[in-house]
Amino acid sequence: MTREEQQMSDLRALYQEVILDHSKAPRNFGKLAEGRHAEGFNPLCGDRLTLYLNVDGDVVADARFEGSGCAISTASASMMTEMVKGKTIADAEKIFEAFHDLVTGEANEGSDEELLGKLAVFAGVQEYPTRVKCATLAWHTLKAACHESDAPVSTE
Ligand code: ZN
Numbered sequence: 586m587t588r589e590e591q592q593m594s595d596l597r598a599l600y601q602e603v604i605l606d607h608s609k610a611p612r613n614f615g616k617l618a619e620g621r622h623a624e625g626f627n628p629l630c631g632d633r634l635t636l637y638l639n640v641d642g643d644v645v646a647d648a649r650f651e652g653s654g655c656a657i658s659t660a661s662a663s664m665m666t667e668m669v670k671g672k673t674i675a676d677a678e679k680i681f682e683a684f685h686d687l688v689t690g691e692a693n694e695g696s697d698e699e700l701l702g703k704l705a706v707f708a709g710v711q712e713y714p715t716r717v718k719c720a721t722l723a724w725h726t727l728k729a730a731c732h733e734s735d736a737p738v739s740t741e
Contacts, residue, residue: 597709599706600706600707600708600709601709603660603703603706604656604657604660604706604707605656605660606660607659607660607663607664608655608656608657608659608660608663611650611659611660611662611663612663612664612666612667613648613649613650613663613666613667613670614649614650614651614663615649615651616637616649616651617637617638617639617647617648617649619639620637620638620639620640620647621637621638621639621640621730621733622635622636622637622638622730623635623636623638623726623727623729623730623737623738624636624726624737624738625652625722625723625725625726625729625737625738625739625740626722626737626738626739626740627654627658627718627719627722627739627740627741628739628740628741629715629718629740629741630654630655630658630715630716630718630719631654631655632652632653632654632655632658632718632719632722633652633653633654634650634651634652634653634654634658634662634722634723634726635650635651635652635726636648636649636650636662636666636723636726636727636730637649637650637651637730638727638730638731640674640731643673643674643675644671644672644673644674645669645670645671645672645673645674645677646670646671647670648665648666648669648670648727649666650662650663650666650723654719654722655719657707657710657716657719657720658719658720658722658723661707661719661720661721661722661723661724662722662723664703664704664706665704665723665724665727666723667703668680668702668703668704669727674731677727677731678728678731679697679700680700680701680704681724681727681728682696682697683696683697683698683700683701684701684704684707684720684721684724685721685724687701687704687705687707687708687710687711688707688708688710688711688716688717688720688721689711689717690711707720718740721740722738722740725738725740726738
């Protein structure tokens, strides 16, 4: 293994650790008594989640989620709720765009990777196309909640 390959593999291990940590101990897990909610379902993997959102003006004041799914979908929802709290809906949507580009491997010079922060740990998902829907489910559901759409979100 070259030094570069070693670094890549260390990085992967580190990324996996962050994802595992969030999937085992999801942050912001639970309901919100008030506010909006939206449901998401990824039939490909069986991931389900309900996202609760408290929006103050155009700022996400609080975000929580409940549901069951694979490690990637749970970790993604956990990190997403941490990420969007305190952000405007417009900023949250920008982060979603950057995140989508990252996990689909479509990030280019126009992609705003700085927005992603810790979410960069999901870069490895692009090697597993069937996992892209697991990683983006929470974000699609967030979008529905932001727009107060009552229709359940399905990734199919
Ligand atoms: Zn999944």
